[in-house]
Amino acid sequence: MGFLEISNVTKSYGSTEVLHRVDIAVEEGEFLVLVGPSGCGKSTLLNMIAGLEEISSGDISINGRVMNGVHPAQRNIAMVFQSYALYPNMTVGQNITFGLEMHGVPRAERAAALADVAKLLQIETLLERKPGQLSGGQRQRVAMGRALVRNPDVFLFDEPLSNLDAKLRVDMRTEIKKLHEKLKTTMVYVTHDQIEALTLSTRIAVMYEGHVQQLGTPKEIYDTPANVFVATFMGSPAMNILPARVVVRDGRAMAQVTTSDGAQTELPFSQQTLTAWEGREILLGLRPEALTDPDGADRKSANIVPLRSRIEVTEAAGSDTFVTTTLGGRDVIARLRADAEATAGDMFDFAVNMEKAVAFDPQSETRIPGA
Amino acid sequence: MSHVTQDSTLRTSRANRVLIYLVLLLFALFYLLPFFVMLANSLKPLSEITGGNMLALPRDWTITPWLTAWSSAQIGIEPTGLRPYFLNSILMVVPAVAISTVLGALNGYVLTKWRFRGDTILFGLMMFSCFIPFQIVLIPMATVLGKLGLAGSIPGLVLVHVVYGVGFTTLYYRNYYAAFPTELIRAAMIDGAGFFRIFWRILLPVSGPITVVSVIWQFTNIWNDFLFGASFGGTAQPMTVALNNLVQSSTGVKEYNVHFAGAILAALPTLLVYVVAGRFFVRGLMAGSVKG
Numbered sequence: 261m262g263f264l265e266i267s268n269v270t271k272s273y274g275s276t277e278v279l280h281r282v283d284i285a286v287e288e289g290e291f292l293v294l295v296g297p298s299g300c301g302k303s304t305l306l307n308m309i310a311g312l313e314e315i316s317s318g319d320i321s322i323n324g325r326v327m328n329g330v331h332p333a334q335r336n337i338a339m340v341f342q343s344y345a346l347y348p349n350m351t352v353g354q355n356i357t358f359g360l361e362m363h364g365v366p367r368a369e370r371a372a373a374l375a376d377v378a379k380l381l382q383i384e385t386l387l388e389r390k391p392g393q394l395s396g397g398q399r400q401r402v403a404m405g406r407a408l409v410r411n412p413d414v415f416l417f418d419e420p421l422s423n424l425d426a427k428l429r430v431d432m433r434t435e436i437k438k439l440h441e442k443l444k445t446t447m448v449y450v451t452h453d454q455i456e457a458l459t460l461s462t463r464i465a466v467m468y469e470g471h472v473q474q475l476g477t478p479k480e481i482y483d484t485p486a487n488v489f490v491a492t493f494m495g496s497p498a499m500n501i502l503p504a505r506v507v508v509r510d511g512r513a514m515a516q517v518t519t520s521d522g523a524q525t526e527l528p529f530s531q532q533t534l535t536a537w538e539g540r541e542i543l544l545g546l547r548p549e550a551l552t553d554p555d556g557a558d559r560k561s562a563n564i565v566p567l568r569s570r571i572e573v574t575e576a577a578g579s580d581t582f583v584t585t586t587l588g589g590r591d592v593i594a595r596l597r598a599d600a601e602a603t604a605g606d607m608f609d610f611a612v613n614m615e616k617a618v619a620f621d622p623q624s625e626t627r628i629p630g631a
Numbered sequence: 632m633s634h635v636t637q638d639s640t641l642r643t644s645r646a647n648r649v650l651i652y653l654v655l656l657l658f659a660l661f662y663l664l665p666f667f668v669m670l671a672n673s674l675k676p677l678s679e680i681t682g683g684n685m686l687a688l689p690r691d692w693t694i695t696p697w698l699t700a701w702s703s704a705q706i707g708i709e710p711t712g713l714r715p716y717f718l719n720s721i722l723m724v725v726p727a728v729a730i731s732t733v734l735g736a737l738n739g740y741v742l743t744k745w746r747f748r749g750d751t752i753l754f755g756l757m758m759f760s761c762f763i764p765f766q767i768v769l770i771p772m773a774t775v776l777g778k779l780g781l782a783g784s785i786p787g788l789v790l791v792h793v794v795y796g797v798g799f800t801t802l803y804y805r806n807y808y809a810a811f812p813t814e815l816i817r818a819a820m821i822d823g824a825g826f827f828r829i830f831w832r833i834l835l836p837v838s839g840p841i842t843v844v845s846v847i848w849q850f851t852n853i854w855n856d857f858l859f860g861a862s863f864g865g866t867a868q869p870m871t872v873a874l875n876n877l878v879q880s881s882t883g884v885k886e887y888n889v890h891f892a893g894a895i896l897a898a899l900p901t902l903l904v905y906v907v908a909g910r911f912f913v914r915g916l917m918a919g920s921v922k923g
Contacts, residue, residue: 312817333823345818349836358832359822406818 263288263446264309264414269318271304279304279470281318286463289444295457296467297493302450303418305467309448310339310416323413333362338407339416342423344399346391346406353378353387356405377405397428404439417449421456433459454494458482466490482547484618488625491545491618497595500551502588503622504544506537513537515544515617520570520586521607530563530615533630542628543620548582548595550616556597557611567610574602583608673697673891680887696888700877700896704889707876713893716873720854720900722785723869727792728849734793735800735845736838740830742801743808744816754805760798765858776863783865791863792853800845807841808834843908850904870897 262285271279279301286292294302307313309320311332320327327335338359346355356377357370365373378384381401391399400420407415417436421429437460440447451457457464458478466473466481466489474486485491491499504515507526513534514526527544534542557564572591573584581596585608594610602608619631643651672680673696675689702712742754772791773782781787811834819829860869874897878890 310817310821312820332817332821337821339818339821341814341818343812343814345812345814347815347819347833349833358819358824362823362828406822 262286263290263323264292264448265319265321266305266309267319267321269305269308269320270316271301271308271313272316277316277470282472284465284472284475286446286448288446291440291447291449291460291462293449293451293457293461293464294467295451295454295464295494296473297452300467301470302467306416306418306448306450309414310337311335336410336413337416338410338412338414339418340403340407340420342419344391344403344423346399346402348391351388351390352383352394352402352405355391355402356409359406359410373409377409380408381405396424397432400424400432404436408439408443413446415445415447417447419451420449422451422453436460454496458494464494466493468493483616484627485545486627488543488545488620491620495547497548497582497593500546500548500587500590500592501543501620502546502590502592504542504588506534506540506542508535508538511535515542515619517544517588519568520572525567527565527567527612527614527617528563529617529619529631531619531631534619534628537619537628541622543622543625544588545618545620546592546612547616548593550613551592551594551610552613553596553600553602554609554611556600558613558615561613561615563614565612565614567612568607569610571602571604571606571608574604585610669891669895673888673895675888677884677886677888696886697892697896699886700889700893704877704886704893705880705883706873713870713873713877713896716868716870717896719785719864719867720870723788723792723867724850724853724900727789727796727853728846730789731793731796731800731849732842732845734797735802736804736835736842737830738797738801739804739806739808740834742805743811744813744829745826754801757798757801760795761802765795769858769862773863783863783867785867787863787865788859788867788869791859792856795859796849796852799848803841803845803848804838807838811837839911843911847904847908851901854901
């Protein structure tokens with residue numbers, strides 16, 4: 261039984277079910293990120309945890325107490341909204357303490373709590389201002405302050421960083437992470453940004469079309485995605501997915517792939533279970549960093565395989581150079597060291613880290629068990 | 632406000648500017664002429680009007696017509712002047728404006744932030760009240776007022792005007808609150824504020840501009856209404872009906888100077904509301920637009 265238990269929860273509007281039988285158990289102190297493209301149901305699920313939307317069926321409980329039908333104010337939760345939702349007519353100080361006032365906390369205690377939070381978020385000098393006089397980053401801090409001051413069981417974040425510019429977003433991301441490490445409070449965070457999901461979370465639920473596609477640690481999600489959707493949604497650039505045929509040589513499963521000049525090359529799998537797929541088509545999943553130049557290859561990997569293919573495009577991105585080539589008839593992206601000597605139009609010797617390769621069933625697009 | 636004007640004006644040449652001001656002045660004069668005639672003639676003895684030029688300034692200045700109109704002119708069969716009717720109008724218009732505005736604000740709040748099944752249909756039906764001609768409802772309204780025991784009384788008139796006005800005020804507030812972010816309401820719910828607390832502490836403080844619009848609209852309409860006043864006023868007739876009785880009397884000498892004074896008296900409150908609240912209205916709109 262988790263601290264925040266979502267069991268068998270569905271949400272329907274009329275006869276359309278938008279969220280299908282979601283089961284997630286969150287332990288106390290975890291940072292769960294709900295990630296997915298827009299319309300996947302992640303915000304709906306968050307609003308149901310908050311009590312802002314009704315649960316069509318199933319149960320949500322927090323700290324052992326079933327919350328179905330309980331008013332948002334009685335759930336001991338706090339929420340940070342995408343638009344910050346600061347009350348425009350109140351000062352920053354009044355904004356932060358409004359919740360305490362509504363819960364009948366005496367004035368002296370409110371002032372003390374406000375001072376603590378203002379110090380923690382370094383907004384002491386802003387307390388007398390109105391939200392209209394604040395910058396985006398400052399508003400964000402005030403919105404966090406309003407949530408923090410309540411000292412809730414669970415923090416809920418609804419895309420809190422998506423209205424900030426790129427640099428500020430990265431800074432605030434780090435601050436939220438620091439805050440979580442300091443407070444150790446359970447947090448549920450909704451975003452469509454996979455980088456935010458991977459960096460912030462202790463666990464991620466990847467959602468698509470109202471289903472939880474995969475629930476796991478960032479490493480599990482990244483290294484062993486449950487299906488092609490998760491594989492391509494998480495990570496940037498996306499995981500390369502290319503058709504391959506399984507052949508077996510000396511009892512070892514190999515992925516037979518067509519290179520850019522039409523030649524067949526064979527890449528040995530590390531996973532033994534794939535011998536059962538001999539002679540059948542699969543989808544091979546290769547992260548861009550698993551397809552690199554020989555000097556940039558992971559030295560700890562026991563399964564680095566050479567691969568010769570023609571470079572079509574190179575994109576220098578400062579820290580890395582991204583190179584496009586063709587494998588199995590698809591464009592694939594390789595991530596090389598920044599100063600790897602790669603020229604568009606030339607043949608290039610890539611190094612493939614097959615330890616990190618995954619294989620998907622081409623019919624169901626789910627990962628083949630053990631692969 | 633000066634910086635707003637600076638930012639938004641285009642540079643125009645001196646000649647253009649003179650032309651623009653001339654045209655504006657001409658229009659202003661055109662609109663002010665009737666008022667000048669009324670004011671000038673209300674300050675003349677009757678003989679100057681009947682014997683001379685309507686557009687001339689008074690030769691013998693007098694405020695007697697104003698005093699007569701206010702306290703001793705013959706209204707119907709009583710020589711009471713307009714004073715008691717002015718009081719009737721005030722007693723009618725203040726509660727009617729207040730109640731219809733508050734109801735409109737609450738309706739707008741519910742229709743945008745506490746959505747329920749069929750709310751758009753309900754709103755559409757409420758909009759009908761803006762389009763129904765007054766004459767159609769006279770007889771059913773009289774029946775209802777009679778059954779409620781409010782016929783021919785000020786509370787009866789207040790009820791009639793509230794019922795008629797609430798469609799408009801709901802429209803104003805609903806459209807205003809529709810642009811108000813719902814996330815704020817949700818944040819307040821999580822903070823523990825209830826239905827009325829959210830309305831009072833979150834929505835109402837930012838409702839200034841639309842409240843001014845609603846009050847101006849309601850005040851003008853209710854103060855200027857003649858048909859309901861004449862139909863349901865009974866012994867509590869409003870100013871407009873009394874003014875009609877004063878001006879339209881078919882016996883005796885037509886005291887034009889008293890009529891002019893009475894007409895200005897009847898128009899004064901709405902004029903005042905426009906002058907006072909109109910400035911707040913513009914200020915409110917400006918504050919909203921600059922805030923960004």
